[in-house]
């Protein structure tokens with residue numbers, strides 16, 4: 001675990017990081033891999049597993065899943081269908097803008 005400030009990252013900060021590659025890219029890549037070998041159970045079971053593997057605290061996991069839900073990702077496959085494309089597009093645009 002990092003320093004305390006890292007662990008206490010607020011939901012707003014998570015939101016601001018939505019366009020950044022690191023956390024969301026790792027999460028979406030992990031979820032895509034997981035969903036290749038399992039079906040969506042209409043919940044966030046696979047998402048939680050990926051976030052736990054990434055070492056995120058349950059508070060951070062809740063913030064990320066809330067963010068996904070607000071953007072139309074109401075379950076594992078909903079995140080991939082409704083949110084993943086937007087986030088990947090956002091992060092590519094940001095990367096291009098800062099290049």
Ligand SMILES: [Zn+2]
Pocket residue numbers: 040041042043075076077078
């Ligand atoms: Zn689903």
